[in-house]
Amino acid sequence: MILARLSRAVRTQNWFAVVLEFFVVVAGVLVAFLVTEWRMSVAAGLEETRILERLHADIEHVTNDRWDWAADRANNRDLLLSASALLYADEAGELSRAECNAIAQSHVFNSPSLALPILTELESTGEMDLIRNDGIRRAMSQHFLSEGWSEEIDRAINHEVLNLSARHPHLMHFAFPGDAGNWNPIFDGSARCDTAAMREDRPFLNELADNISKSTFFLRAVMDGPNRSFRALHQAVDNELGVSHGEATE
Ligand SMILES: [Zn+2]
Helix, strand or coil: CHHHHHHHHHHCCCHHHHHHHHHHHHHHHHHHHHHHHHHHHHHHHHHHHHHHHHHHHHHHHCCHHHHHHHHHHHHHHHHHHHHHHHHHCCCCCCCCHHHHHHHHCCCCCCCCCCCCHHHHHHHHCCCHHHCCCHHHHHHHHHHHHHHHHHHHHHHHHCCCCCCHHHHCCCCEEECCCCCCCCCCCCCCCCEEECHHHHHHCHHHHHHHHHHHHHHHHHHHHHHHHHHHHHHHHHHHHHHHHCCCCHHHCC
16 A cells, blocks of 8 residues: 555655655554564563573572582591691691591592583573573673583593502401491591501502592582582572572572
8 A cells, every 4th residue: 555655656756755655664664673673572581581590490409419518528628638747747646537537538529410401401402592691691601611620620530549448458447337227438437547557658648649639629620610600600690580598598
């Protein structure tokens, strides 16, 4: 209809009508385009909110095991360092039970996962751009970098496992408990150490030094780095969704 009027105006050389009809056509196209844009933007916003709610649910599914284990490993490293003062520096005294048990588990470098299934899903379908919030995208990038570095270090430190109680049985043994129902010898305080013999055993001391160095990288790169970036990502998602957890935010 508009085009018919426009061509009639051209035929009759009614230039005012031509210009007017032309602008009506352009304005119509522009309005239709803006409405489509607006609808797409609203739809993308709703989709982003739905994804962020799933991301937040995934974040909350990471259990306290992860944070408890990080604290436990930090404590184990402190015990290894205090044991080192006795074993490497000619300091008098015997290893405590706790220090001996820290040595028994000094080769254990695993960790509960920080995996977020929604991000894996978006990455595999190439839809990561559905998350548009700048703060969250920055936090995600930082977390991916931390996780990448963590995996690298994790592979390196677990490439060769030095289980000292198995490799140096003349220096350590495990006391069998009265109630053996829940015996967990590496972790439950059953290890016993011969401090004097350990001080004289160079291969043992060198392998313990290896495990102590690995514990430094484990704590920094596998535990603390990803834990920090994970918490920053959680905070960014909380900010966008307006969620508050009070003091106990993880
Ligand atoms: Zn939250």
